[in-house]
Each structure stands twice: as structure tokens, then as C-alpha cells.
Amino acid sequence: xxxxxxxxxxxxxxxxxxPDMWAFVLFESLVFxxxxxxxxxxxxxxxxxxxxxxxxxxxxxxxxxxxxxxVSSGSMARCVQAARECAYRTALTNAIWTLLFGFVFFVSxxxxxxxxxxxxxTFSTNEFFQFYYFLTAIHFLHLLIGFVVLAVGVRELRSPxxxxxxxxxxxxxxxxxxxxxxxxxxxxxxxxx
Amino acid sequence: MSAPSTGAxxxxxxxxxxxxxxxxxxxxxxxxxxIGWWTLVVFYNLYxxxxxxxxxxxxxxxxxxxxxxxxxxxxxxxxxxxxGYAIVFIVGGATAIMxxxxxxxxxxxxxxxxxxxxxxxxxxxxTLPGMLLMGIACTVGAMRPDRxxxxxxxxxxxxxxxxxxxxxxxxxxxxxxxxxxxxxRNRVFPKWFGYLNLCNALTEVVVAxxxxxxxxxxxxxxxxxxxxxxxxxxxxxxxFLTLLRRMILREDFGTGPLPDLPREGAPQxxxxxxxxx
Numbered sequence: 043x044x045x046x047x048x049x050x051x052x053x054x055x056x057x058x059x060x061p062d063m064w065a066f067v068l069f070e071s072l073v074f075x076x077x078x079x080x081x082x083x084x085x086x087x088x089x090x091x092x093x094x095x096x097x098x099x100x101x102x103x104x105x106x107x108x109x110x111x112x113v114s115s116g117s118m119a120r121c122v123q124a125a126r127e128c129a130y131r132t133a134l135t136n137a138i139w140t141l142l143f144g145f146v147f148f149v150s151x152x153x154x155x156x157x158x159x160x161x162x163x164t165f166s167t168n169e170f171f172q173f174y175y176f177l178t179a180i181h182f183l184h185l186l187i188g189f190v191v192l193a194v195g196v197r198e199l200r201s202p203x204x205x206x207x208x209x210x211x212x213x214x215x216x217x218x219x220x221x222x223x224x225x226x227x228x229x230x231x232x233x234x235x
Numbered sequence: 236m237s238a239p240s241t242g243a244x245x246x247x248x249x250x251x252x253x254x255x256x257x258x259x260x261x262x263x264x265x266x267x268x269x270i271g272w273w274t275l276v277v278f279y280n281l282y283x284x285x286x287x288x289x290x291x292x293x294x295x296x297x298x299x300x301x302x303x304x305x306x307x308x309x310x311x312x313x314x315x316x317x318x319g320y321a322i323v324f325i326v327g328g329a330t331a332i333m334x335x336x337x338x339x340x341x342x343x344x345x346x347x348x349x350x351x352x353x354x355x356x357x358x359x360x361x362t363l364p365g366m367l368l369m370g371i372a373c374t375v376g377a378m379r380p381d382r383x384x385x386x387x388x389x390x391x392x393x394x395x396x397x398x399x400x401x402x403x404x405x406x407x408x409x410x411x412x413x414x415x416x417x418x419x420r421n422r423v424f425p426k427w428f429g430y431l432n433l434c435n436a437l438t439e440v441v442v443a444x445x446x447x448x449x450x451x452x453x454x455x456x457x458x459x460x461x462x463x464x465x466x467x468x469x470x471x472x473x474x475f476l477t478l479l480r481r482m483i484l485r486e487d488f489g490t491g492p493l494p495d496l497p498r499e500g501a502p503q504x505x506x507x508x509x510x511x512x
Contacts, residue, residue, distance in 0.1 A: 066430035073438060073467060080458045084451075165447065172453055176444065183437065 058122070059211030067219050070184075074223055077180075078230060081173045088169065093235055095170035098163055103154045104232035107147055108225060114143030115221040122214045125199065125207055133210070134199040140217060141192050144185060151182055177227050184220050191216045268483045271336030275476060278329045281322075282366075290319035292373060294465075295395050295456045299449040302384035305391045309376045316377035320370040327366065334358045337475075340482055341412070343493070344419035350411055357408040364401035369394045399455040400446050402439040402464075409436035421492045424478050431474060438467040 057064050085092045121136035155178070158164075158171075165175045195213035198204045245262065248254045260266060286293040291312050300308060309316070334355055341351035372394035376387050409432045416429035444453035445460045452459040485493045 060426055062425060062427035062430060065427035066434065069431060069434045070437075073434065073463065076463050076466075077459060080452050080463075165444070169451060172444070172448070172451065176441070176453065176459070180437065180441065183440065187433070 057215075059208055059213075059215045063212045063215045067215060070219065070223070074226070077177060078226065081177070081230060084169060084173070091168060092170045095163075095168060095174075096232070096235060098158070098161070099174070099232055100154065100157070101232055103150060104228050107150050107154075108228045110143050110147045110150065111221045111224050114140045114147070115218050117143065118214045118217045121195070121199075122211055125205070125210045130199055130202075130205060134196065137192060137196050137199055141189065141196070144188060144192065144217075148182075148185060151178065151185075174231055177231060181220070181223055181227055184223065188217055188220050264488070265483055265486060268336070268339065268486065271332055271339070272476075272479055272483055274329055274332045275336055275479070278326065278333060279472060279476070281326065285319045285323055289322075290315050290373065292316070292369065292394075295399065295461060297450075297456060298392075298395065298445075298454050300391070302388045305388045306380070306384050308391070309373075309387060310380060313377050313380070316373045320374045323366065323370050327362070330358070330362050330366075336479065337412075340423055340479060341415045343421060343482070343486070344415055344423050345421045346415050346418045350415040354408055354411050354415075357404055357411065361404040361408065364397045364404065366398075368397040372397070395455050396446065399442055399461065402442040406436045406439040409433070409439065421490075423482055423493055428474065428478055431471060435467055435471040438464045 117136045117139040121133045121140065124130070124133035124136060155175075158174075163171050165172060191213045195210050198206055198209050198213075245258075247262075248258050259269070263269065296308055297304075337358070338351040338355045341354060342348060344350070372390045376390040376394070379387075413429045413432035413436065416424045416432065417426060441453075442455075442460050442464055445455035445457070448454045448457070451457055455461060481496065482493065485496055487494055
């Protein structure tokens with residue numbers, strides 16, 4: 043069996059990309075579970091304040107952000123699929139689309155924060171907005187790191203000398219984590235009433 | 236980094252622990268590394284005891300205490316603060332040995348030495364807000380109980396804000412270690428530890444709101460700003476102590492990839508101080 047075939051066989055038994063990145067996903071999921079639990083406990087203690095504050099969030103922007111990230115995850119998945127089929131030009135195009143959708147989310151999130159602050163809802167307005175800014179900001183930090191991760195993926199795809207399938211799948215795993223964490227944050231902050 | 240060579244190494248003695256330790260002291264080529272590792276283990280435990288039990292400054296008290304409450308807080312812990320921090324001031328220099336052991340792991344990697352130097356400087360700096368400033372402020376408060384309560388309140392805020400609110404140095408230190416682990420080709424640490432450094436760095440960020448809030452989840456005693464951060468830090472510390480121990484066991488003092496540990500049952504090349512535990 044060749045090294046490449048062994049690698050493929052080895053990977054198919056476990057998970058896509060580096061298993062180490064999945065340890066990161068697991069650990070971050072645990073940490074965010076704690077954040078969400080603390081949010082829900084505080085929310086249950088002052089339900090009226092939270093419900094009333096939630097009405098000041100723009101649900102349309104929340105839905106738009108969610109759709110943008112879901113589409114970005116879709117293009118990342120197409121990038122991985124194309125790379126598996128050695129269609130590296132298509133993979134690169136999809137990776138760049140992912141970056142662009144991520145940038146749209148970035149701009150949209152900054153616009154949303156600016157709008158909320160202009161309307162007088164800041165980090166210290168009340169407990170709901172503490173959690174709103176905290177959860178969206180910590181997610182935003184993950185997004186910024188995601189740009190670095192995607193840049194590594196694009197670098198891999200651009201050079202025939204590199205093109206490590208494992209690295210590309212590892213980058214995709216990180217990007218999907220940003221997406222899945224956002225879906226939970228969106229549900230908790232914007233939807234759950 | 237190794238003990239002086241004495242030609243053919245005498246066989247490791249069986250029997251009393253003292254004789255084994257004496258043998259390792261004289262012949263174990265990893266002697267200094269084990270001293271560094273044990274310093275880490277002993278002092279993390281000692282600091283835990285001093286901060287949580289003797290001085291009772293951790294978990295942190297309420298940031299919203301009024302001046303009268305703060306005077307009572309210092310009074311309740313008078314002897315604990317004085318004697319506890321006296322020990323911290325005496326043994327605080329051990330952090331140099333601890334940091335050196337951590338930096339050694341980066342020196343053993345295939346990456347630039349700049350990573351180890353940056354880590355050493357950052358953590359030498361972190362000792363100031365992370366330990367000494369808090370200790371000095373609390374000791375002054377405990378030794379001058381007759382001063383104006385407003386001044387004691389200032390010391391109280393200074394102590395806990397310097398400890399809780401200055402996590403940026405730890406954040407950057409974690410990122411330096413993360414970058415070193417992810418770029419390393421000598422397999423000193425598994426890659427997942429690099430990502431765990433990122434998790435630790437991200438939970439250092441959540442402490443920042445402690446500067447703004449005096450109550451709730453983001454205050455310096457809050458469920459997110461303190462409890463979550465501390466939970467992740469304790470896990471992170473336990474993990475890197477375990478991985479450092481494995482690194483020392485695997486160390487061959489070469490410059491290439493670290494060899495794997497021999498499987499259980501396979502003959503070992505030589506004894507090590509590890510065998511005494």
C-alpha cells in the first residue's frame with residue numbers, strides 16, 4: 043500500500059482533516075456550552091428584561107448573517123469536495139468565495155453593532171446586552187482567526203507543491219465550527235423568546 | 236543540560252527511595268529537566284494552597300463590597316494575607332525555573348529560538364500583575380488596618396483588577412506557544428495542544444469585562460470572567476504538565492524529531508528519575 047493510500051485509509055477510519063482540530067472543536071463546544079448555560083440561567087432569572095431587550099435586536103440582520111455563514115460553509119464544503127477530486131482551480135475558487143462570504147458577515151456584524159450603539163444599546167445597557175455583545179464578540183474573534191485559517195487553505199491550494207488534503211479539511215473543520223456556533227448564538231439571542 | 240558523564244553508568248539501585256533519588260541525582264542525564272518539572276508541579280500546588288486556602292483571595296470576593304465590607308474583608312484575613320503572601324514573596328523566584336522548563340520545550344522544537352525567548356519575557360512580565368502586585372496590595376492592606384477605609388478600598392480594587400484584569404500577557408503567551416507547537420516538526424507536543432493553547436487564549440479574553448462590571452457573570456468574580464476562565468486554565472495546566480513529563484521522558488538531547496516512548500513491556504535503554512515516582 044502506498045503512503046498516500048495508507049493516509050486515505052487512515053483518514054477514512056477517523057475524521058476529516060487533523061483529528062487534533064476535532065479536539066479543538068470539542069473543547070470550544072464545551073466552553074460555549076458553559077457560556078450558553080450561564081446565559082440561559084441569567085435569562086430565566088429576569089425573563090421580562092431579556093424578552094423586552096430582544097425586541098431591540100434586528101431579526102432581519104440576524105437571519106441575513108446566518109444565511110451568509112451557511113452559504114460560506116456550503117462553499118467551503120464544495121472546496122473540500124473539489125480538492126478531493128483534484129479539481130484545485132474549483133477548490134480555490136470556492137475557498138475564495140468562502141472568504142468573501144466571511145467578509146460580508148464581518149461587515150454586516152460591524153454594521154449591526156454600530157446601529158445598536160447609535161440607538162443607545164451598549165455593552166453596559168443591561169444584562170441582556172452584556173451577553174449579546176459578549177457572545178457576538180467572542181464569535182467575531184473566532185471569525186477573525188477563521189480568516190487566518192482560510193488564508194492557510196488558500197495558500198495550500200495555490201501551490202502544486204503543497205496542496206495537503208488534510209490541511210484543507212482541517213481549515214474546513216474550523217470554518218464549519220464558526221458556522222455552527224453562530225447558529226446556536228443566533229437561536230439563543232434572536233429567536234428564543 | 237546533562238549531568239557530568241562518569242563513563243559506564245552504574246546500575247540503578249533497587250530498595251529505598253532515598254538511594255534511588257541519590258542515584259538519579261548523580262547519574263540521570265535528565266536531572267535538570269526533572270528538577271524543572273517537579274518545580275512546576277510543587278509550585279502550582281503550593282500556589283493553589285496559598286491563594287485558595289491560606290490567603291483566601293481566590294475565588295475572588297465581590298467587587299461591589301462597600302468600604303466597611305472591605306475593611307472587614309482585610310480584617311478577617313489578616314494573618315492569612317500576611318503569612319501567605321510572605322511565602323509567595325520568598326518562593327516567587329521559582330517562577331524563573333518554571334518558565335525556563337516551559338521555554339525549554341520550545342527550544343527543543345524545530346522552530347526559531349525567538350519563540351522561547353518571547354515566551355520567557357512575556358511570562359517574566361506576567362508574574363508582576365499575575366502574582367506580585369496583588370500580593371503587595373493585599374499585604375499593605377492587611378498591615379495597615381487603621382488607614383482610611385477609602386484607601387483600603389483602593390488597595391482592594393488595585394489588587395483584584397491587577398490580577399483579574401491583566402490577562403493580556405497570558406493571552407499572548409498562549410498564542411506564542413500555540414504558534415510554536417503548530418509550526419514544530421520535531422513532534423515535541425501533539426498538534427491538539429497547539430489548539431488547546433488557542434482555547435486558553437480565547438478564555439483569557441473573556442476576563443476583560445471585569446474592568447467594567449461590579450456584579451454579574453462578567454465581574455471579576457463572575458461565572459464567565461472567573462469560573463469559566465479558571466476551569467479552562469486548570470485543565471490547560473494539567474494537560475501541559477502531563478505533556479511536559481512525556482516530553483522529558485522522550486528527550487534524547489538531539490535536534491531532530493523526539494522519539495516515541497517505548498511500548499510497555501519493551502526493554503528500556505536506561506533508568507530515569509521518573510522511575511522513582
